[in-house]
Amino acid sequence: MNFIKRILKTQLFQISLLNSVSILLRVVGGLLASKMIALFVGPAGMALAGNLRNFLGGVDVFSTLGLQNGIIKYTADNEDNKERLQRILATVCISILAAILILSIVLLLPASRWSGLVFNNDIQFAWVFKVLAFALPLYTGNLVFVSLLNGLGKFKQVIYLNIWGNAIGVLFSAVLIWKMGLNGALLGLIIYPALMFFFSLYYVHLRFPYLSFIKLKYFDPTLLKGLFSYSAMSVVTAVLGPIIYINIRTKISQTVSANDAGYWESLNRIASFYLMFASTLLTLYFLPKLSVAKTNIDTRRVFLSYYRGIVPLYAVGFFIIYLLRFFIVKLLFSEAFLPMANFFVWQLVGDFFKICSLILGYEFFAKKMTRAFIATEILSFCVLYLSSNLLIAKYGTEGAVMAHAFTYFVYFSVLIIYFRRKINAKIGD
Numbered sequence: 001m002n003f004i005k006r007i008l009k010t011q012l013f014q015i016s017l018l019n020s021v022s023i024l025l026r027v028v029g030g031l032l033a034s035k036m037i038a039l040f041v042g043p044a045g046m047a048l049a050g051n052l053r054n055f056l057g058g059v060d061v062f063s064t065l066g067l068q069n070g071i072i073k074y075t076a077d078n079e080d081n082k083e084r085l086q087r088i089l090a091t092v093c094i095s096i097l098a099a100i101l102i103l104s105i106v107l108l109l110p111a112s113r114w115s116g117l118v119f120n121n122d123i124q125f126a127w128v129f130k131v132l133a134f135a136l137p138l139y140t141g142n143l144v145f146v147s148l149l150n151g152l153g154k155f156k157q158v159i160y161l162n163i164w165g166n167a168i169g170v171l172f173s174a175v176l177i178w179k180m181g182l183n184g185a186l187l188g189l190i191i192y193p194a195l196m197f198f199f200s201l202y203y204v205h206l207r208f209p210y211l212s213f214i215k216l217k218y219f220d221p222t223l224l225k226g227l228f229s230y231s232a233m234s235v236v237t238a239v240l241g242p243i244i245y246i247n248i249r250t251k252i253s254q255t256v257s258a259n260d261a262g263y264w265e266s267l268n269r270i271a272s273f274y275l276m277f278a279s280t281l282l283t284l285y286f287l288p289k290l291s292v293a294k295t296n297i298d299t300r301r302v303f304l305s306y307y308r309g310i311v312p313l314y315a316v317g318f319f320i321i322y323l324l325r326f327f328i329v330k331l332l333f334s335e336a337f338l339p340m341a342n343f344f345v346w347q348l349v350g351d352f353f354k355i356c357s358l359i360l361g362y363e364f365f366a367k368k369m370t371r372a373f374i375a376t377e378i379l380s381f382c383v384l385y386l387s388s389n390l391l392i393a394k395y396g397t398e399g400a401v402m403a404h405a406f407t408y409f410v411y412f413s414v415l416i417i418y419f420r421r422k423i424n425a426k427i428g429d
Contacts, residue, residue, distance in 0.1 A: 023280055025163055027273045029170040049185050052128065055118050056189060058238055059132070063140040065099050066234025067092055068147045069287065069365040070227050075151025076291040089148070089208075090218030092227065096144060100136050108133035128186050138194035145200035151291075155284055157203045162280075165196045229370040236374050240381045248388045252397055260397040263340035266333055267347050267401065274317065278310060278355055282362050290366030296422045299363065303423060306359040314355045318348045343401040350405035353412045360415040363422070372418065380411045 060068075071092055078085045107114060111126040111133075119125050132139070149158050169192040176184030176191075204211070252261040286306060293299040321328065325344040329337050364373035384407040391399030391406075416423065 021159075021163065023276045025166045026276060029166045032170055032174070049182075049189065052118060052186055052189055054242065056132075058242075059103070059136075059139075060143060061234050061238040063096070063100055063103050063136060064143050064147075065096055065228070066231035066238070067096070067227055068143060068230075069234070069283075070230030070368075071144065071147040072151040072283070072287050073230070073291045073366060073368065074227070075148055076153070076288040079152060086213045086215075086218045087220040088223060088227075089213040090215055091220050091223045093144065093211075093214050094216065094219050095224065095227075096140060097137075100140055104133040104136050107136070125186065128190070131187065132190050135190050135194040138197040139190065142193055142197040142200050145197070145204045149200065149203055150284055151288060152207065153288055154203065154207075158284055161196065161199055161203070164199060165192070168192065168195070226368065229368050230365065232370055233365065233373045233377075236377050240378070244381050244385050247385065248392075248400055248403075251389060251392050252400055255392055256396045260339075263337060263343070264397055264400050266337055267340050267343055270328065270332065271347060271351055274321070275351065275354070278314065278358055281310065282306075282358055286359060287362050287366055290363055293366070299422045300424075303359055307356075311355060315352065318352055322348055343398055346398065346401035346405045350401070350408045353405070353408035357408060357412040357415050360412075360419050363419060376411065376414060376418070379414065380407055383407045383410050 074088045074092075075085065078088060107129045111129040112123040114129045115123045115126040146158055146161065149161075169188070172192045172195070173185070173188035176188045178184070180187065249261050249265065252264055286302060289302045290299060293302055322344055325341045326338065329341050361373075361376075363369070364376075384403060387403035387406050388400050391403045393399070395402060
């Protein structure tokens with residue numbers, strides 16, 4: 001009992017519990033929003049909303065210059081050094097403001113062209129990109145401020161932001177979809193993250209009244225080289241990821257059927273929901289911890305806390321998901337999607353290796369190991385691309401899920417070898 005009480009009192013457990021509430025609301029909100037779109041807009045509208053959501057993922061990276069993890073790392077490292085922290089934050093914010101200005105112009109002027117590219121040659125949605133261009137400062141500002149709060153270790157504030165943001169976002173989106181249909185669905189994807197800027201601004205204001213760090217005199221161009229290492233890491237994933245996954249989806253459609261491509265996409269959608277718990281917790285809690293870990297033994301302690309506290313929970317969760325896979329498919333989709341239940345075992349095996357590798361991958365960001373990250377990221381995408389094409393040709397849709405499992409087994413093995421000194425570190429290393 002004392003052992004259990006000690007666990008319940010740990011910061012990791014309390015943060016994990018609060019984060020779980022936040023993610024549950026996000027998952028439920030995502031499902032409800034999807035249901036609203038399906039009811040009021042239909043399948044075609046669902047596809048268009050998905051296209052915009054994917055596009056906004058790229059906007060996140062380019063509008064923040066890919067510096068979100070860099071902000072967390074540099075803020076955590078320099079929290080106690082007021083002068084350097086001011087220079088870092090001023091340099092980041094001024095650089096991002098310049099990027100926002102350029103990107104807003106790029107979105108605004110050829111809005112019809114963007115509409116055609118994103119919405120299957122339909123230019124009637126040019127207004128979406130005009131709204132995005134004007135909302136971009138608030139949209140991006142929220143991303144930057146949340147990263148800043150993460151770096152300062154304000155875990156609970158960030159989680160509360162996510163909880164309120166998801167609750168408000170679902171209600172806001174539901175009203176827009178109800179009143180405006182497809183236009184409301186698209187508008188909601190842009191506006192509600194922008195509105196969250198005012199909440200994150202409030203918390204940042206408590207630490208830095210009136211954003212006192214945004215002054216041109218604090219701008220230090222010598223910091224940009226180190227900061228842009230994070231840009232390179234983010235851009236590699238942002239560019240290669242969509243290309244590879246679109247290729248896999250197309251390969252399944254051409255080799256098997258469009259329905260099977262839908263099964264594969266739906267399986268990835270389910271995985272994205274339960275992987276949110278780990279990815280959010282890693283960004284919120286573990287990345288700042290890894291950033292301030294100075295020795296191999298300190299890093300090993302962070303690794304062990306993850307493998308002892310998070311991985312076993314996922315192992316149990318994956319087993320339960322496998323047992324309930326038919327129920328889950330019918331609950332989230334319909335009986336027409338039941339064939340995808342046959343692919344769960346490979347998906348869960350791959351996701352287990354992915355969960356195990358995530359903490360090691362975050363060490364690249366924490367220690368700004370740019371070349372190593374890019375090399376391993378390109379390796380994993382190459383393995384995924386080659387194995388998917390080979391296995392889909394032989395096993396159909398199941399081959400794509402098998403390739404997912406194989407890729408993350410290889411990726412985890414490579415990271416274990418690369419970080420073996422830190423994983424096996426002993427006092428004195």
